[in-house]
Amino acid sequence: TQETITTDVVIVGAGPCGLFAVFELGLLDMKCHLVDILDKPGGQCAELYPEKPIYDIPALPVVSGHELTERLMEQAAPFGPQYHYNEMVEEVQKLEDGRWRVKTDGGLVFEAKVVVIAAGGGSFQPKKPPIPGIEAYEGKSVFYAVKRMETFRGKNVLISGGGDSALDWTINLHPIVQSMQLIHRRDGFRAAPDSVNKMHALVEEKKMQFHLGQITSLHGDNGQLEGVTVKGNDGADYQIECDTLLPFFGLTMKLGPIANWGINLHENLIPVDTEKFQTSEPGLFAIGDINTYPGKLKLILSGFHEAALMAQAAFRYANPDAKLTFQYTTSSTSLQKKLGVA
Ligand code: FAD
Numbered sequence: 001t002q003e004t005i006t007t008d009v010v011i012v013g014a015g016p017c018g019l020f021a022v023f024e025l026g027l028l029d030m031k032c033h034l035v036d037i038l039d040k041p042g043g044q045c046a047e048l049y050p051e052k053p054i055y056d057i058p059a060l061p062v063v064s065g066h067e068l069t070e071r072l073m074e075q076a077a078p079f080g081p082q083y084h085y086n087e088m089v090e091e092v093q094k095l096e097d098g099r100w101r102v103k104t105d106g107g108l109v110f111e112a113k114v115v116v117i118a119a120g121g122g123s124f125q126p127k128k129p130p131i132p133g134i135e136a137y138e139g140k141s142v143f144y145a146v147k148r149m150e151t152f153r154g155k156n157v158l159i160s161g162g163g164d165s166a167l168d169w170t171i172n173l174h175p176i177v178q179s180m181q182l183i184h185r186r187d188g189f190r191a192a193p194d195s196v197n198k199m200h201a202l203v204e205e206k207k208m209q210f211h212l213g214q215i216t217s218l219h220g221d222n223g224q225l226e227g228v229t230v231k232g233n234d235g236a237d238y239q240i241e242c243d244t245l246l247p248f249f250g251l252t253m254k255l256g257p258i259a260n261w262g263i264n265l266h267e268n269l270i271p272v273d274t275e276k277f278q279t280s281e282p283g284l285f286a287i288g289d290i291n292t293y294p295g296k297l298k299l300i301l302s303g304f305h306e307a308a309l310m311a312q313a314a315f316r317y318a319n320p321d322a323k324l325t326f327q328y329t330t331s332s333t334s335l336q337k338k339l340g341v342a
Contacts, residue, residue, distance in 0.1 A: 002107050007033050007082075008318060010102045010112040012089045012258075015043020017288030017303030018118030019072035024311035025116075026079025027335055030318065033112075034081055035104055037088040037123045037256075039145075042069030044120055044289075045300075047251065058301060068300075078340045084108060086147050088123055092261045098283060098317075113318035116310065117270060117279070117286040118303070121253035129160065129247045131215055140223035142245045146173070154178050158228065158240060160215060161248035162186070167195035169246060170208065180208040181240060183230065187212060211240060218245070258290075266292055276313030277306045283317045285310045 009025055011018045014036040022032045040046050045054075045065030053062045063071070087104040092115055095101055102110040126144035128134065134142060146152070146169055153176045159166050162184040168191075174180040182199065189196045202208045213230040216237070220226040227241045255268045264271055264280040269292035272278055272285070279286050287310050288303035296302065315324055329335050336342030 002109055004101075004109045004111055005033060006111050007031050008113050009033070009116060009314065010035065010089075010100070010110045010114075011116045011118055012092075012102075013043060013118040013120055013288070013290075014038070014041040014083060014085075015118060015120045015288060016045055016068060016072055016300045017120070017307060018043070018116070019069070019076055020304050021116055021118060021287060021307040021310065022076035022079055022081040023072075024307045025314060026076065026081075027329070027338060028311055028315040028324070029338070030113075030311070030315060032079070032081045033084065033110060035084045035087050035089050035102075035108070037086070037125070039085045041073060041083065041085075042066070045069050047124055054300070056299065056301065078338065086145070088256065090257045092117075092284065094281065094283070100283065114283050114285065114314045116314065117258065117284070117290055118288045119256075119258060119286075120289040122258065122268070122290070123254060123256035124251040125254050125256065126247075127249040127252050129215065129249055131218060134218060137218060137220065137223050137225055137245070141220065141225035141243060142218075142247070144247060146246070149173060149176060152177055152244060155244040156242045157181070157244045157246060158183060158242035159246045159248065160184070161250075162189045162191065163248060163250060164191045164195065165248035165250075166246075167191040167199055169248065171195060171198050171202070174202060174208055179242075181211060181242060182208065183211040183213060183215065183240070185212070185214050185233075213238075215245075275309065277310040278313060283314075285314060 008030040009032045011032050011034045014034040046069050050066040057063055087106045090105050091103040093101045100112050100115045152173055155177050156179045157177045158181045159170050160183050170182045203210050213232040215228045216231050217229045225243055227239050230238055270279050270286040270290055272291045272293055274293050277285050277287050287306040289298045327335050333342050
């Protein structure tokens with residue numbers, strides 16, 4: 001069994017609001033672990049618009065989604081947050097002493113004084129291709145993400161899709177697999193031109209194959225794939241042999257397991273008060289796009305404000321007898337020490 005990680009705060013979601021919460025909680029000496037289903041920090045900024053400029057972050061007249069994420073990571077770094085990627089928080093349970101037990105789908109278990117839900121539009125989950133019976137193969141020979149490359153060593157892999165994930169994994173996995181094939185429904189790709197060129201070069205060198213068409217059915221036994229039937233663009237069916245299928249059809253946001261955590265929800269959002277940004281459960285907070293209150297704006301700057309007020313309330317919940325004095329980072333030596341600048 002997995003060892004339980006004991007900490008002050010577990011933050012569900014490493015989007016911009018979760019990242020800034022590390023800073024605000026850190027100023028109050030609260031240590032954070034962040035869990036995100038993505039393989040990287042930044043939430044929507046990183047997954048949906050890394051290259052797009054954002055114009056309404058105070059004092060940053062223009063910043064890309066990627067750069068904002070980098071800067072938030074840098075600002076949080078002095079507080080030593082620990083990041084757990086590729087993990088979905090599945091269970092959040094209140095313990096008798098008022099603390100929380102948090103469990104992920106990958107088997108991590110935390111015990112924390114407070115939990116902050118910064119889950120944005122919900123968990124990013126893979127879009128599944130409409131192939132009948134695909135569920136029987138999921139997790140055995142059909143995978144929607146590459147958690148460990150080693151899983152695919154020596155396999156006969158078929159990747160389906162035409163975006164960056166499909167192209168990147170085709171290129172990155174081809175040296176360790178037995179055989180690599182890519183299938184896409186058309187000859188155009190929504191991926192970096194450099195990756196597309198690399199893939200074409202591998203095909204030229206006969207290191208992989210590329211197919212045009214759509215997978216219509218899977219063949220195999222007990223979840224072990226043996227091959228797929230494809231409808232080609234000329235309308236004719238043909239077979240591809242493979243033992244592993246990786247469909248990369250993009251991600252959608254779903255509320256996910258939050259619905260089962262026993263908190264009040266309103267239209268898939270979490271109602272909070274605007275003093276503490278606390279949910280219907282004391283000690284369980286919600287900030288950023290996932291929360292709702294009168295006048296809520298789904299903007300990054302709103303989430304930053306919410307993080308600051310939430311941190312004050314979280315500190316009081318975790319340390320009911322401690323005194324909390326208001327301090328500025330400009331003039332407080334004690335805050336500057338925590339930041340490593342004094
Ligand atoms: P998110 O960024 O959504 O991050 C939440 C994270 O939580 C995700 O990574 C998700 O995977 C993770 N998560 C959820 N559930 C779980 C779970 N159970 N377990 C583990 N992880 C989980 N805002 C602006 O202020 N200015 C703009 O110019 C702007 N432009 C935008 C342009 C586009 C195209 C889009 C889509 C949004 C834009 N926004 C903009 C909105 C902004 O991106 C969001 O307000 C912001 O990302 C919300 O941050 P967040 O941290 O609350 O959530």
